[in-house]
Amino acid sequence: MSTFAAELRALAERLDLPQTVRADIVRELDADLRGLADALEARGIPREEARRRAVETLLPTPEALARLVSHHRPLYRRLVDRFSDPIRHRLERALFGTALLAFALAGGAALGGLDLFADPAAFTPLLLGLGLATGGLVLWKLFQLHVRKEHRTERLRRGLGWLPAIAVAATVGSLLGLTWDLYGTAGRLIEAGPEADPRAILLAWLRRDTAMASLGLVVGALALGCWLWLAAGVARVARAELEIERDIGPDADESESAASMEPQPRGEAR
C-alpha cells in the first residue's frame, strides 16, 4: 500500500486517459513520491516534513496535470475535445449512424447472393435484426475501446452482455425457424395432394431454410466471438484499474492528513 494513497487516488480520479496510461502515471508518481520522501529523510529531514515536501515537489497541480494529460490524449480526443459536450455527442451519434448504415449496406450486399430476400424464411427478418444489433453493438464497443480509449470499465461493460444473449437467440432462432418451416412445408405437402411434385416443395424448403439457418449460425458465432474478443479488451482495462487500486490501497488513515497537503500553485522551475 502506498503511503501517498489519498494523493494518488485524487490524482487518478482526475486523469481522464486510457487506463494503461493512467496506471503508468500513477505508478511513476507513487514510486517517485516514496523515493523523494526517503531521500529527504536520509538527509535528516523529519518523516512528516519529508513527506510534505515530496508532495509539494512532485504532485501535479491541476494546471500541470492538464499539461501532462494533453501529452497522452488519444488522437480522437484531441480532435473532438475542442467541441462542447452536446456537439460532440451529436457528432458521435452521426458517426455511429453512418458506420451502422455502411455495415448494413455491406451486409445486405454480401447476403444479396443468397435467397434470403427473394423467398425469405419466417425467421429471416428476426435473424437479420439480430445481425444488425450485433454489428451496432460491436461497432460501438470497438469505438469506445480503441478510438475513444475509454477507461471507465462500467461504461465499457454496459450493453456487452447483450452479445452472448444475441448469440443464443440467433442459434435458437435458426433451429426454431427450421422446425417451424418444416412444419409448414409438411402442411403444404399434404394440401398439395398426390399430383404435386413433393421434391420441388422440399427443395424450396431446404434452399430457403438452410440459407436462414446459416445466417442464424453465422450471426450467433460472430456475436459470441466478438463478445469474447471485446470482453478480453475490457478485462485488460479492468486489470489496469485493479493495478492502480492495488498500488494505492486503502487510505482511511491518511485521507485527513493528505487533504491538508494539497499543494498551492507556485509555478515552474524558478
Next chain:
Amino acid sequence: MGRAVDVQALVRDMNEALILAVLRDGAKHGYQIALDVEERSGGTFAFQHGTLYPILHRLEKEGRIEGKWGTGEGRRRKEYRPTRRGHEWMAEQEESLRDVFGTLIGLLEGER
C-alpha cells in the same frame, strides 16, 4: 540584428535544458532529477508542484529522452536517460542559451 527571444519558449527551453543537464550523469528517476536540479543549482532552480512530469513526458514523446521501467526495492520505477537526439539538442541549446544570457548580461552591465 539577432532574432527576438520568445520568453515563453526560453522558459520552456531552460526547463528542458535543466533536465537534460542532470541526465548527462546517467539514467535517473523523476524524483532524482528534481532533487539534482535543486541541489546542483544551489536552490536557484527547483521543479515544484509536479511541473516536472509534463516536461519529462513531452521530452520522452519527442524522443529527446527515453523512459524505461525497471524494478527497484520490489516495485517498478521509471527512469529516464537522454537519447542521441537529446544530446544533440542539448549541444545546440547550450550555445543558444549562452548567447541569450550573454546578451542579457551585456545589457545589464552596460546600464550599470
